[in-house]
Amino acid sequence: MKKYRTELKWAFLFAGVALLWMVLERLAGLHDRYIAQHAIYTNFFAIPAIALYVLALLDKRRNDYGGVMTYKQGLVSGLVLTLFIALLSPLTQWITSTVITPQYFPNVIAYAVATGEMEPAEAEAYFSLGNYVLQSVIGALLMGAFTSAIVAFFVKRAAPLAAHPS
Numbered sequence: 471m472k473k474y475r476t477e478l479k480w481a482f483l484f485a486g487v488a489l490l491w492m493v494l495e496r497l498a499g500l501h502d503r504y505i506a507q508h509a510i511y512t513n514f515f516a517i518p519a520i521a522l523y524v525l526a527l528l529d530k531r532r533n534d535y536g537g538v539m540t541y542k543q544g545l546v547s548g549l550v551l552t553l554f555i556a557l558l559s560p561l562t563q564w565i566t567s568t569v570i571t572p573q574y575f576p577n578v579i580a581y582a583v584a585t586g587e588m589e590p591a592e593a594e595a596y597f598s599l600g601n602y603v604l605q606s607v608i609g610a611l612l613m614g615a616f617t618s619a620i621v622a623f624f625v626k627r628a629a630p631l632a633a634h635p636s
Contacts, residue, residue, distance in 0.1 A: 481554030548618025
């Protein structure tokens with residue numbers, strides 16, 4: 471497990487930032503008063519999420535690989551980070567739904583039904599803790615793998631060439 475200390479550290483940081491983002495969304499009214507705009511603004515979480523992946527892989531390169539990291543090493547590190555984030559996502563989803571914003575599901579169900587987007591039973595099934603936990607795990611795995619593949623490309627660094635004697 472010591473081999474993956476960096477990824478574990480960044481997974482917990484990622485979870486903390488995700489919870490902070492949920493607090494900010496709630497304070498901004500995106501979970502009640504401005505729920506109609508929630509689907510748009512929640513996507514901006516991609517910015518800090520990608521930044522955290524970049525910082526995590528830079529940390530891995532600097533501290534675990536001595537400043538040199540291949541694409542494969544970066545990709546594996548990113549995928550391990552993704553796995554840890556996915557494992558933490560049910561907990562972060564539960565904290566979000568029960569502590570930070572317990573009225574989100576009733577609010578979004580009412581909104582979806584009032585706007586005619588869904589029937590009541592469909593909205594209640596879709597906007598539920600169980601479904602959101604499943605979506606958070608799958609989303610973390612898919613988006614994390616995609617992000618890892620891209621970030622690893624930009625963060626890789628080859629070993630410096632040896633100096634040639636003149």
